[in-house]
Amino acid sequence: DQQVKQNSPSLSVQEGRISILNCDYTNSMFDYFLWYKKYPAEGPTFLISISSIKDKNEDGRFTVFLNKSAKHLSLHIVPSQPGDSAVYFCAASGGGGTSYGKLTFGQGTILTVHP
Amino acid sequence: NAGVTQTPKFQVLKTGQSMTLQCAQDMNHNSMYWYRQDPGMGLRLIYYSASEGTTDKGEVPNGYNVSRLNKREFSLRLESAAPSQTSVYFCASSVGLAGGWGEQFFGPGTRLTVL
Numbered sequence: 463d464q465q466v467k468q469n470s471p472s473l474s475v476q477e478g479r480i481s482i483l484n485c486d487y488t489n490s491m492f493d494y495f496l497w498y499k500k501y502p503a504e505g506p507t508f509l510i511s512i513s514s515i516k517d518k519n520e521d522g523r524f525t526v527f528l529n530k531s532a533k534h535l536s537l538h539i540v541p542s543q544p545g546d547s548a549v550y551f552c553a554a555s556g557g558g559g560t561s562y563g564k565l566t567f568g569q570g571t572i573l574t575v576h577p
Numbered sequence: 578n579a580g581v582t583q584t585p586k587f588q589v590l591k592t593g594q595s596m597t598l599q600c601a602q603d604m605n606h607n608s609m610y611w612y613r614q615d616p617g618m619g620l621r622l623i624y625y626s627a628s629e630g631t632t633d634k635g636e637v638p639n640g641y642n643v644s645r646l647n648k649r650e651f652s653l654r655l656e657s658a659a660p661s662q663t664s665v666y667f668c669a670s671s672v673g674l675a676g677g678w679g680e681q682f683f684g685p686g687t688r689l690t691v692l
Contacts, residue, residue, distance in 0.1 A: 466619075496680065505581070505667050505683030506620070551619060555679050564635060565610075565681060567619040 465489045466554050468568035476576055481539040483571050485552035488533065493556035496565070497526060497537045500549045509550075510537070542575045549573070579603055581684035583668050589690045590658045598653040598687050600668030608671045609651035610635075610681060611643060613664040620667065626651055627674055658691045665689070 467486045475481045483497075493514040498506035512519040512526045512535070519526050525538045539546055549572050553565040581602045590596060602609065607628045612620040612635075622635030626645040640662060642654045651670075655662060665688050669681040 468619075471617075494679065498683075503685070505669075505685050508680050508682065511680060555674075564622055564625065565620075565679070567621070569617055569619045 464569075465492075466552060466566045466568040468550075468552060468571050470571050471569070472572040472574070474574045474576065475542050477544055478541045481537075481542045481546065481573055481575065483537040483539075483550050483552075483573065485535045485537075485568050486533060487535075487554050489554070489566075490533065491556060492554040492566075494554070495526070495528060495535050496553045496555070497524075498551045498553060498567075499546075500551065500570070506551060514556075539573075542573075544575050544577050547573055547575050581668055581670055581682055583666075583684040583687050585687060586685070587688050589692065590655075591692050592659060594658050595654070595656050596658065597655075598666055598668075598689075599650070600652065600684060601650045602668075602670040602682070603649065604670060604682065605648070606670035606672055606682070607648070608674055608679075609645065610669040610671075611641075611651070611653045612667045612669065613637065613662075614667060614686075615664050623653065623666075658689075660691045663689060663691045 496511040497509040499509045500506040510524045528535045549570045551570045552568045584599045610625040611623040621637050624643040626632045629648045644652045665686050668684040671681045
């Protein structure tokens with residue numbers, strides 16, 4: 463039972479354009495959402511997060527949008543740069559019961575930004 | 578600050594052998610985690626420790642044991658390695674479990690191959 467899904471395994475964009483990475487979840491008890499970026503042979507690094515009481519959070523070129531009614535979040539990167547090429551994971555926490563304190567990760571989306 | 582460190586970086590085992598993966602953090606975090614990452618699967622939680630002296634099972638605990646040695650160190654032990662445990666293992670830590678306190682910082686990973 464995949465509670466967090468990233469349905470696009472890969473995304474390719476041109477430098478300077480917008481990258482939009484999508485994530486869907488099924489557990490309505492999730493109350494905190496995070497995006498991580500991962501380069502090859504390195505551990506994931508935290509990028510940006512959003513609480514379920516908000517619908518948008520912005521940090522420089524990165525913006526996360528949360529649509530609770532659709533159980534959908536997205537990460538926008540504007541403008542995209544070649545250094546943004548990495549695997550992006552969305553994650554959710556607060557799933558209630560025995561899920562308290564645990565992050566549930568999506569499968570990841572490989573972003574490639576072409577110069 | 579080294580952040581989260583893991584040893585070893587690479588390991589090859591034969592089926593049935595045992596080994597311990599070491600993890601240490603210098604951020605004075607309370608909570609620590611062990612994940613495995615397999616192709617197309619995202620990161621899956623093996624075990625976690627909410628605070629010094631406590632450990633709990635995650636999503637995929639079978640075949641593993643953990644020890645929270647002190648606040649800094651959290652080890653993962655494979656008692657009898659199996660080929661299905663071939664994976665990349667990540668250790669992570671966070672201030673706490675929930676919401677913004679639960680933002681996790683990851684180590685560089687251990688690539689384990691079981692023949």
